[in-house]
Amino acid sequence: MAIDLDELVTHDPSDHCVVCHAQDIVSLTLIPAAAAWEATAGLPRFSTALHGAAGLIGSMMAEGVPRADAEAALSGLLDEIEKQIAEEGALAGPAQGTA
Numbered sequence: 001m002a003i004d005l006d007e008l009v010t011h012d013p014s015d016h017c018v019v020c021h022a023q024d025i026v027s028l029t030l031i032p033a034a035a036a037w038e039a040t041a042g043l044p045r046f047s048t049a050l051h052g053a054a055g056l057i058g059s060m061m062a063e064g065v066p067r068a069d070a071e072a073a074l075s076g077l078l079d080e081i082e083k084q085i086a087e088e089g090a091l092a093g094p095a096q097g098t099a
Ligand SMILES: [Zn+2]
Pocket: 011, 012, 017, 018, 019, 020, 021
């Protein structure tokens, strides 16, 4: 069965949007777990986050997703995350401790 990356990265207006649901799970489980693993194992911050992301994408490539398609999908998601970070920064005002 072909893996439809477009379906995995496209928001839909329902309450069951795949993108939003997956992002919520990552925020609530994977990000804190990676930080805890790094602290517990004495690894540098973001080491398991980066290798975890690469490993998970590698598992998609092992299932037949071309690297270029995975990179294009990832790039679009990073664009979206970058925009969210900028918006959250704008809402929060200047970074604390620099005023
Ligand atoms: Zn969504």
